[in-house]
């Protein structure tokens with residue numbers, strides 16, 4: 058307290074004796090002059106405090122504080138590079154905390170970046186709830202929204218996805234009118250989606266969308282925050298042609314920077330490079346959808362009643378569907394998620410949250426059941442006009458994360474100012490050879506890729522190291538890398554009778570790959586401990602044919618684990634099984650890390666097996682490996698991430 062001010066109060070307050078609190082203050086309030094003076098001096102003193110505080114806070118120029126915050130964050134990021142070391146992670150968290158405090162009040166993006174960076178570090182250390190809160194703070198303090206983009210439109214592939222928000226972990230609320238073919242994760246989603254579904258419900262009833270492919274996404278692009286949101290911008294267009302001109306390149310709606318639908322209208326298309334036959338097919342499908350809309354819904358009534366002039370809306374909408382088909386063929390995205398495979402075929406009513414074999418309590422799995430979340434599935438096609446701005450590179454700069462229809466992007470490394478931010482449209486250079494990549498890019502996307510990996514003279518060197526075989530012709534035994542297809546085993550049936558069609562490129566002899574067929578035959582009788590022992594032996598002896606870090610070996614490891622885990626929770630596996638399983642899982646995981654990277658759902662899928670073994674006390678893991686694994690969760694959707702972190706807290710931390 059300020060002594061001078063207190064002395065002044067002693068003089069001003071007319072107190073001569075003390076009775077109680079009320080009387081003391083009452084005296085002050087009933088002596089108007091003293092009361093006024095006390096108030097005035099109190100106000101002045103508070104003002105001076107405020108002034109001091111502001112002076113101190115703003116003594117450093119705003120720009121200086123922004124820079125200091127950015128430097129602190131950078132220091133934190135440098136420490137995070139050594140994330141294997143938990144104490145470095147915490148030290149990084151402290152630097153991020155300093156950055157956050159330094160950035161308070163600077164009105165810059167630094168504050169939100171401080172929170173966002175700390176969230177990642179906290180998550181990697183295991184402070185999950187705190188990491189979640191930091192993400193919320195980052196969003197509230199202006200974390201660039203464009204880094205979290207909501208798909209402009211999406212259509213489900215299959216039916217276990219909320220039609221409004223694209224969540225995949227939920228208990229369904231079905232639309233009663235289309236026989237449950239459309240489901241929602243909540244009543245709120247059902248209500249939010251009503252404006253779109255009213256035009257689609259009869260089509261679901263007819264199962265029309267199962268027959269029109271990408272045209273459904275084109276229609277959704279029009280229905281979901283699309284044409285109906287820009288009708289006010291079309292009010293002054295007198296003719297059908299005027300309306301069309303404003304929607305295509307150079308038109309006023311097309312170039313409108315604030316209309317969300319304009320982002321979709323501006324996406325590139327290569328319809329002009331397709332054959333006339335193909336274009337005719339797309340035009341016919343577009344027309345079919347418009348016939349449906351006009352016969353089964355009130356869509357065109359709505360358009361006509363909302364436009365003053367005579368416009369042939371059926372023509373406009375048919376042309377728009379055709380336009381979006383062309384665009385989405387080179388701009389569409391796929392939502393791929395991890396989810397449990399319940400049965401061989403999904404039925405309309407099987408939802409994993411209701412599987413009594415999986416759950417201990419809500420969002421907490423039973424011990425030993427995480428591996429059920431190892432199934433990777435394509436759930437939806439999406440229109441993401443903002444992400445679509447990015448060109449392709451076989452060595453992309455970012456990795457997308459989908460949480461329902463919200464996509465966020467994670468930079469794979471520091472990005473230089475002015476550097477082009479690239480995405481990967483196909484498989485990247487670590488998992489597909491240059492020629493195969495180029496074929497897809499030329500055929501489907503109509504360009505020749507000239508990224509660093511495509512122009513490198515020794516282009517396939519990296520991927521080839523994972524495909525080295527020793528020829529099984531006894532007279533040759535040379536090491537060779539097969540011609541494409543590299544993953545020759547993928548289209549092999551389980552009867553093991555077909556030829557592999559892989560030849561040694563030194564002696565030319567076709568490979569018998571007896572070991573592969575032996576392995577395939579064992580898969581069907583893995584319930585027998587003896588067969589499992591034979592399989593482990595075969596796996597150990599693969600060194601004879603598969604060299605270095607080998608892709609086929611990783612495949613065999615992964616597939617075998619998947620099959621043997623069917624017996625994990627019925628008590629039929631023993632310590633020999635666990636030891637061999639752990640070895641195979643670690644191999645498959647390391648392979649994923651070397652090829653796809655550990656921030657990738659195929660890595661997370663392999664990881665579920667290891668976490669189950671750890672949870673069951675059948676295997677141990679080094680802290681740094683545990684850290685990489687926890688960090689990989691940053692690319693799975695928020696609900697799945699919560700399921701994994703609950704599992705971690707329930708069974709792994711306690712080991």
Ligand SMILES: C[S@@+](CC[C@H](N)C(=O)[O-])C[C@H]1O[C@@H](n2cnc3c(N)ncnc32)[C@H](O)[C@@H]1O
Pocket residue numbers: 324325327387388445446447448449450501502503504505506507508
């Ligand atoms: C999703 S769009 C990318 C954004 C597009 N370049 C634009 O201007 O909006 C895909 C199309 O962009 C072009 N494109 C993408 N990556 C490219 C690259 N690396 N080199 C040349 N053209 C590319 C191709 O025409 C491709 O079909």
